[in-house]
Amino acid sequence: MVAVRLLVGTRKGLFVLESDEAREDWTVRGPALEGWAVANTLVDPRVDSRTLAVVGHFVYGPTVHRSSDRGETWTQVEASPAFDGADDRDLDQVWTVAPGARTEPDVLYAGVAEAALFRSADGGEIWTEVVGLQRHESREEWFPGKGGLCVHSIVVHPADPDRIWLGISAVGVLRTDDRGETWEIVNDGLGTIEEAAAGDSDAGSCVHRLVGDPDHPDRLFQQNHLGVYRSRNGGDEWEALDDGLPSTFGFPMAMHPRDPDTLYVLPLESGEVRMVPDGEPAVYRTRDTGDAWERMDRGLPTDSWVTVLRHAMAVDDGDPVGVYVGTTGGDLYHSADEGDSWAELPVTLPRVLGLEAVTVA
């Protein structure tokens, strides 16, 4: 019986790995969407059977697809995110889709490059731009990260649909309290990368991944270009968390689904190198909201000079929780004991872009 399903978005399509509760033996399906880059997938926790994928191609452009059969077959939605052509912005990529508040189960958000936010009120079929973001006074000063000027992380307050946080590279965290009409940059305490420091605004912090705590909505965490940070007050202030981490740089971050004091990151060496330090991949885990981090590398390889991208880490909802990491070399590693030990999954894939893990009832 299938108990855990891992959706793996890669540069060349989507693969689905399945296992039973023990998570020892895995089957591999795919590729679906063969030849298309699948940056990220979402299995919507609010609506059974709603799975969305953000799909793109360097010639044929980005769209959103949906599946109602566990990732087996995919259909393009009716109206994917697109700019209206009133200005010269190009929509290069849809980076992520995220669920809206629990109280609005058909609302979803999509983050794209060039940095913009889209909203769907019908479960992901029709997307319209949240234009308030473009009216921010600092908009002209926004500077792209290496992956482009992208909205890659979206956190919606679980009970207050008016409050949303975005992670934008290389702008920082933006917060709205009116459902996207107006936005505030909340970068206090974060470092600013020199090349993105611009004008008088607070823009210029390169957030790589932003994660919210659904049980304590004012608590946010981020892996930034310049470190790992925590906010206890909705982003008003950020504090650096570096005790036990080998570097400040990295991309992915994941939160334990039942214990929000537990998070996972995978540090990389510097913004110039962007590989795991010393060719030895290691996940770092905190059990105390980031005050201390411990290295978890039992079972992970050595002499493996890989990178792990911002969406290429996931956790399932099992007990104990499973943790998953996909590399730019196409390898997948998983832990069935919350990170204590690791094993390689039996497949080599194209460059891994995004992981989504779900526990199947």
Add this chain to the structure above:
Amino acid sequence: MPVVRVRLPGLLERFAEREVRVEATSAGEATRRLLERHPALEPHLSDGSTLRPHVRVLVNGRVLDEETWRDRELRAGDELAFIQAVSGG
């Protein structure tokens, strides 16, 4: 009205048949008919009102001009092809 063939690249087959037959007298009209029948193709071929930057249009194997391709007249049996302008390794 002449019937022409429209050939699509393999990656776009998931949105239509690989070869679609439409009635049209110009490349622009054939494209309109194609997209009416298969609207899911539109975001992949056009970027707003213009062709995507790496998409090329051919008639009977000859590349058309990027600015004037829609005006190219078509006759019965002609093949209009959309391809990606990236090849080789």
